[in-house]
Amino acid sequence: MNAIVVRNLRKYYGSVKAVDGVDLDVEEGTVVALLGPNGAGKTTTVEIMEGLRKKDSGEIYYFGRKVERIDEEIKSQMGVQLQKTAFFEYLTVQETIELFAGLYGVKVDKKRVIELVEIVALQEKLKSKVKNLSGGQLQRLSFAVALVNDPKILFLDEPTTGLDPQARRHTWQIIEELKKKGKTIFLTTHYMEEAEKLADKVYIMDHGKIIASGTVAQLVNLLEMDSYIEFTADNPHVLQREIAELKLSDHDRLILPTSNVEESIHMLLTKAKQLGIVIDNVVIRRPNLEDVFLNLTGRSLRD
Ligand SMILES: Nc1ncnc2c1ncn2[C@@H]1O[C@H](COP(=O)(O)OP(=O)(O)OP(=O)(O)O)[C@@H](O)[C@H]1O
Ligand SMILES: [Mg+2]
Incomplete structure (x- = not known):
């Protein structure tokens, strides 16, 4: 069953065709990567799927249901990690998670907060202020926040950009663990290693268009080169x-x-x-x- 289907999605900014007729099929329980260079249209595409930007045209289906507006029911099933997340510097990790839980309208007790920080290995930082976190720790906090409502579908917009290799591998592990739990994960990246490591299916995007898609093996075979x-x-x-x-x-x-x-x-x-x-x-x-x-x-x- 497809968790998400996107058909002929378009979003133009003046003469910039940010998303120009995109089709996507995201099977439930798989990791799908949208791979492309800067400005390809990745963030615009995911943020429309998340309901954060308005599309010009096209169709989006969640679990087989056509969705005109991303309503509360769908929102309760999705977790969103934005490319850039602004947190309040003077809140602690715990307070930040509780704040976002409130925004999502879900209750989190202490046990659940600890569970969340354990998933992203931030348990030692529970009482640390956001302003004292490193870049990689901030990234992991935004990951924990995306999981606060125990979503079925997780959107990750460049989850490892700017991280050192060790932090990147750690994030990959978290993603693999979540996949094992049956989550559907849609991520954007411009690291081909990330797509190769994680994705069951890859969409290559450039100038607003999907220029190729398939498993890594299928894509590489297109080259007809050993x-x-x-x-x-x-x-x-x-x-x-x-x-x-x-x-x-x-x-x-x-x-x-x-x-x-x-x-x-x-x-x-x-x-x-x-x-x-x-x-x-x-x-x-x-x-x-x-x-x-x-x-x-x-x-x-x-x-
Ligand atoms: N709000 C906006 N107003 C005008 N143009 C925009 C807006 N958002 C995006 N664009 C343009 O649309 C194109 C696609 O941008 P988008 O952010 O979707 O790319 P991206 O693939 O996420 O890039 P990156 O890898 O740098 O994050 C770019 O040319 C960008 O300048
Ligand atoms: Mg982007």
Whole structure:
């Protein structure tokens, strides 16, 4: 059963087509990632789904029911973590959770508050003021707040942006735990690793449109490429002139897509030797979502 279905959703800001005919199918109990670069339209899309922005047109269905306005019944089933959350600096973690519970119209006793901070590993900070929390702890507090009404559906808008790798992995664990509990999770991200790690299904968004969707494996298979050989060379442009498929990345690395690694390596080394070019830092890797995005748009996901 689909928890959420979105059809032909549109939202224009003047000449900016922020959301331009988006279709989504979010199956209950799965993690779905909306992956795209800055300005792709991710926040606009989720905030319409959350009822925080008005759509120009399109349809949204929750659990099979067409929804014109996001009403109280649906709101009681969703948890929302915004891209930026403003908290009151002088409230403690506990008071913040209680405040938001009040806004959601749910009662939380001490036991439930402790349960919530334990999910996000903030139990030691229960009595700390919000202004004394680190960026990662704030992020986790907003996560706890999103869970306050024990929602069926959780919206997370870039849950790990700005976090260090350890904090990011911790957030991923929390998301995986929530999925195990049967939650439906819709998240936006511009980290392909995040989508690869968490998502049962990925939608790639660019300029307001979904340009590809599927499981990570399905998306990567679109490339019809087994592997990429990446390396540096002391004279990349000469080599590029000789080998047409060779691409130069933003990081001055040369990338050779191949479906036959052995053959390609041999060809590469032979060419380099003929031309007197020195090759170094050779890595052979599988294609990833970054490659899919690059292939579809000619641009990199990261700016
Ligand atoms: N309230 C608004 N008024 C005018 N333009 C807006 C508004 N909100 C968003 N936009 C524009 O719509 C486009 C999509 O913005 P949105 O915030 O949805 O992107 P995003 O994918 O969430 O980006 P990011 O990764 O930076 O968070 C951008 O060009 C943005 O400037
Ligand atoms: Mg955004």
